[in-house]
Amino acid sequence: MNRTAFFIILLVAGALLGFLSGSFTAPLVFETPVFLSSMGSSAAPVTVPDVTGLTRPEAQSLIESGNLVLAGQWSEYGNFETMGLVIRQDPVPGTQVPQGAPVNIFWNVGPLFRPFYPDSLTGLSASRAEEKIADWQLYSAGRTRIPHPSIPQGSVIAVAPVFTDSISVRRPIRLLVSAGWDGVPVLVGLSVADADSIAALSNLVMVIAEERHISDVLKQGTVLEQSPPSGANCARGDTVSVVTGAIGSGEWGTW
Structure with a gap:
């Protein structure tokens, strides 16, 4: 065997031994790669908390503390007992959802x-x-x-x-x-005391011009007529004359 052939045999044998050695030692040196999703740990689902019976600020705080997002806040009519509180939610409590998922709440605005x-x-x-x-x-x-x-x-x-x-x-x-009243106020139909008070509020002076005898006891002591009439122009301190009702002398009752 010449030297060239011997050198070739040694080269082939060395390559073969290197391949066999690498096949046995490579698994011990290099770990099998573990592929993670692009979201990493955030891909892990979370449980939707129960926020029914809470106020809206309380519900928002609990939802956001669970890595979720408060989405819609919708109002519904309900009873007085739960007025102002969350009465239902979507998704329902206990649902598994991705982190960052939206949660809608429905709160009670009271009876219709x-x-x-x-x-x-x-x-x-x-x-x-x-x-x-x-x-x-x-x-x-x-x-x-x-x-x-x-x-x-x-x-x-x-x-x-x-x-x-x-x-x-x-x-x-x-x-x-x-809006108040401009001019002479309405005094007819009022009691004398009330009419005098209203006239005074309008800076007018009420004067009883006549006490007229009447048969209707319900009109006794009330203003029957006035002059000037209601709504007429007047100035501060003007006089309003009135006719009041009075029961007769009582002659019919003499025995």
């Missing part, structure tokens, strides 16, 4: 119909009437102002709509408010 007592508003100041409307958790639709001969300026004359006992929260309430 609320107690309503319109008669108790008349005669109040407009601002006080609106406070009572807000206390009933209803909405005011503003004020309409008209002149009124006897109801003081700024006081409620009437309320619309007029429903007894209850009204839908979807129906706003409008107030009819007195």
Whole structure:
């Protein structure tokens, strides 16, 4: 065997031994690679917490602490007992969802119909009437102002709509408010004391020009006529003459 052939045999044998050695030692040196998703640990699902019975801020805090996102906040009508609280949610509690998933909550705004007592508003100041409307958790639709001969300026004359006992929260309430009265006030039909008081509020002087005998006892002590009439122009300190009702001398009752 010449030297060239011997060298070739040694080269082949060395390569073969190197291959066999690498086959046995490579698994011990290199670990099998573990492929992770692009999301890493965030791909692990989380459990949707139960937020029913909580206020909206409390629900939001609990949802966000669980690596979730508070999405929609929807209102629904319900009873007074759970008013202002979350009454249901989507997804439901216990559902497994990806981290960062949205959670919708539905909160109770109270009953659709609320107690309503319109008669108790008349005669109040407009601002006080609106406070009572807000206390009933209803909405005011503003004020309409008209002149009124006897109801003081700024006081409620009437309320619309007029429903007894209850009204839908979807129906706003409008107030009819007195804008006061320009000119001579209405005194006819009032008691003498009330007429004198209203005249004084208008800076007028009421004078009884006549006490007329009448048969209707219900009109005794009331103003039957006035001059000048209501609505007439007047100046501060003017006089308003009135005729009042008085029962007769009583001659019919003599025995």
